[in-house]
Amino acid sequence: MTRPRILCISFSDIRSDARVLRQLDVLARFGDVTTLSYGGRPDAASDHLEIDRSLPSLPQTPRGVMKLALRRFAAVALDAPAVKAAKTLLGDREFDVVVANEARALPLSFEVAGSPKIWCDLHEWAPAERTHVLSWRLLVAPFMHWVCARYLPRVDAATTINRSIAELYHDQFGVDADIVRNARPFVPELVPSPVEPGRIRLVHSGGAVPGRNIEAIIDAVDALGDAYSLDLFLIPSRQGDAYWQQLVRRISQSPRTTLHPAVAPDELPAALNPYDLGVFLLPPHTPNHRLMLPNKFFDFVQARLGMIFGTSVETDRLITEHRLGLITQGFHAIDLVETLKGIKPEQVQEYKHAADDIASEMSSDVDIAVEESILRRLIVV
Structure with a gap:
């Protein structure tokens, strides 16, 4: 039987998503999956x-930008260089189901041969992905x-x-979108680690990207004194090394901050488990920041950490x-x-046990069940 x-x-x-x-x-x-992506x-x-x-x-060529400025969206929907290349790669291949990751993949999805069912996985609120950047906000x-208004009502699942x-x-x-969180697999072998006497160990992991406010966490730990430490597991920014070098210098000046190499995603909960409180202090530059439920939340839970988040x-x-946490x-x-300041070790231990609970x-078991339900509905056996 054909899959x-x-x-x-x-x-x-x-591979890194x-x-x-x-x-x-x-x-x-x-089924048999064909991926269409970078890398x-x-x-x-x-x-x-x-x-x-x-x-x-995105249509960032001079001609594409002009069409965006003139609001000629139908004319520019398939104009982005990566989209054009992807359409050529696809040719006349036929599929039964297309999964469009993020709204920008929707126009191409509706061009795929074979009258496929289309499932759009919206990783965030697409109209405000980078609205803190003026050119993005305007164009x-x-x-x-427009992409969301035109295509989302026509998808078979979201x-x-x-x-x-x-x-x-x-x-x-x-x-009506179902919810698939950014949760990671359950790690049954981990348990809350004990809080060390006389020290609260903070930890932060993720991309070393401008705007993530890592410097504020370092400054806070330096101000809090010797009863606190901060460990960072950071992935250098792909935007170039200037910010990364600046951040490394700032870390080297902090007597209470230690920088570690990034670890593979599957290894992250075990790497974080010895610490006490995961910290994330992201300012709400965009609606997506204000409404975030990031990977870090789920990383900290599986690592059995308490957590401190910006509101x-x-x-x-x-x-x-x-x-x-707090x-x-x-x-x-x-x-x-x-x-x-003033947080008690027993309070931290309670947070860690709450994460364990x-x-x-x-x-991700909960989210996998949602995805399986969608696929059973879309695939006619």
Whole structure:
């Protein structure tokens, strides 16, 4: 019996895109998967079409920018260099299901041969992806809104990362999106580590990207004194090394901060487990920041850590509901200092045990069940 043909489109390097990798593992159980993306073939794919990574996935050519400025969105929908290349790579290949990762993949998805069912996985609120950048806000944001309005009502399934963003898609585009969080697999072998006497060990992991406010965490730990330490597991920015070198210099000047090499995603919970509190202090530069439910939240839960987050809608709700840690009311070093000073070791230990209590519930098992349900509905056996 012929297996269903599934196309997974992502304008990312899927091999380093944890969300799409988890998605691929599910897709591969339901059919033969062809991936269309930057970078090489992911392990779970049966076939792969590689887009030249130098090609942008938005219409950033002079002609494309002019069309964006003139609001000629229908004329520019398939104009981005990466989209043109992807369409050529696809040719007349036919598929039964297309998974479009993020709204920018939707116009191409509707060009795929074979009258496939289309599932769009919206990793965030697409119209506000980079609205802190003026050119994006003026030119690209209206285009992304048009893409959502034109294509989302026609998809056969939609998913997004949390309840707040799902409500936005429903209110503005009439789409009922299921929720697939950025949760990671359950790590049953980990338990909360004990708090060391006389010291609270803070930890932060992720990309060393400008705007992530890592400097504020370092400044706060330096101000808090010897009862606190900070360990950083950072991935250098792909935007060039200037920011990275500046950040490394700042870390070297901190007597309480230690920089570690980044670890593989599967190894991250075990690497974080010896620490006490995971810290993330992201200012709400965009609606997506304000409504975030990031990988870090789930990393910290599986590592059985307590957590300190800057205030945001979704993480505030979960941290409060499950008593996982503390919430800063601002995003400066002083806000973190005020939140942390005077915290008791037994309080930290309670947060860590609370994370342990919900580790299974907050694992990707819940999200995999949602994805499996979608595929059973879309694939006609």
